Amino acid sequence: MIHLVVRSGVQAGQSFALDQDVVRVGRAPDNDVVLEDEHVSAHHLRIVRGPIRTVVEDLRSTRGTTLLSAGGSRRLDDATGLIAEVEGSFALELGSEGDITAIDVRVQEEEEARVVSIRRIEEILPVGEGLERDLDALRTLYGVQKRVGAAADLDEVVEVIGDGALQLVPRATHVTVILADDDAATGDPPVYVPVMTRVRGNDGAGRAPEGPVAIARSVFRKVLRERAAVLAADAPLDVAQAESIVGASIRSTAAVPLWRGPDILGVIQVDNRTAPGMLNARDLELLALFASNASLAVSNARLIRRLEAAQEKLKKENAFLRTREHSRGQEIIGRSAAITALLDQMSKVVDTRVTVLIEGETGTGKELIASAIHYRSRRRDKLFVAQNCAALPESLLESELFGHKRGSFTGATEDKKGLFDIADGGTLFLDEIGEVSMALQTKLLRVLQEGEIRPVGAARAHHVDVRIVAATNRNLEEEVRAGRFREDLYYRLKVFPLRVPPLRERREDIPLLAGAFLKRYAREIGRAVGGFSQQAMELLVGYDWPGNVRELQNEVQRLVIQLDDGAFVVPELLSERIRNVEGIVSRAGVVKGTLREMMDQVEKFLLIEALREHGNNKTNAARALGITREGLHKKLRALGI
16 A cells, blocks of 8 residues: 655645555646646656565656655756655655645555465476376366467457466466556566456356456565565465455465566466365466466567557558658649649659659759659659769768678678668669769669669679669760760660759749748748748849759748748848849849849840850850750740840
């Protein structure tokens, strides 16, 4: 019994008497002791009565706990430790700085039952003493153990153990299985919880009890303390009417541990409460033998439950990640002619096995396009795996892509799957493909031609079904002419090229992109922002964005951090390099009008300046502007130049 008396606080003078091994204290209504003081946390602390001593654990409360015992005063926190062992009576102070709720705690030990027989775990033999010739008992034991071994689910295992114990011990009237709580917070000692009780019915079979059934806690604690099977009674065996053990109307009880190595998994407690006669040493021997097999069944069932829980968790996480990645493949923002043309080209290739080469400047969103190709294709249910080829040296990149066998090089202590194997059935995105060495290019060519890979150190190649999407910000044609890239690999990769336009060629998408980034980062930071002022948006649209979409994204993130709740982005908040566009606007003599009209005036000014600088050479002017000669002609016609 655990007695608590509140000495100070809202409920001063109130007392609690709880016949249980774990008492939870806090403000939340699901606690065993509910305190109404505001400085008490929802789940403040717990008191655990163990087989040897009592433990107090602060559950990371807001205002903390102080333990006052014969050993002195101790604060329970991260610095000194959240758990403390205590013996006898003690006091607790919940809170700090004058806001204190004081509680006196007394743990009343039950009167020890008279131990009739004890058998420690290491003394339990495969065949019990005196049972070698008891064929009926051995047959019963074999049948019960067979049923326990066939059960897989933990609840089923526990029920079979209970019914089996009743069958093994004819004089038993009640069986309770107590297990260490897997879900309890880490502590010392572990928390043990009665998980199932079976009572013998009139037909002799086990059934569920009609109400709660108390157990002989002193016997249970002796099993844990001694690591032994214990037979106990509270009167001599020849007395017909015995007083109960700890007031539970128990004439005699046999309790045996369930163990796995050094760990006590639980206890099987078998009682005789109403039937004539007492449990004896033979009953204890049978139960001890039974427990050795039941321990393995409980351990395996718990392991299966943990694995199933972990599998379910991984399944949910995988589904979440797939959903998130799939949404990434759908969030290509833009309505410009350049993006519309890109998406139109992309739709023609998504459901083919053709290798795609994505070309474009740094920061244009090449990986986003590759992800969209995968998640809009029939391969969407398989993995999309990305690797930046410039991020690893040649030797590590080869192992990362193709995998390796144990011992194939220094440090290869075990076999490792490569990204081609991981992406089997899905898509492998190779970013910065122009950075791959000539030796590794040869191996990539074989994968593209034969669909086979050979891990480093492996004797044989094996087939994989992987769609390759590559990306580069280099001009691979020039790399081929310079002898830095294999010509045959280049043509294998460039079966279907896609060019991602730089942001300066899709300026009409800048307001859409900036608005989307503003909403995203405002939501992440938890800030309500007003939006962009017209002047700030004009500057964003007029800037050339050499870092493309990534630069715009970083700029907007910085702006959101600076903004106050409800504020608008004004020109003064923009980076200096973007504000410099104001000089171009004034030089262009822009007349106020709609955003489209003003942008046309700025664009017309920039085109004329480029042509003037290059003596009206349209090829050189287009190259300086980062557009094609045909694109320049199109813009000149549209602007009437």
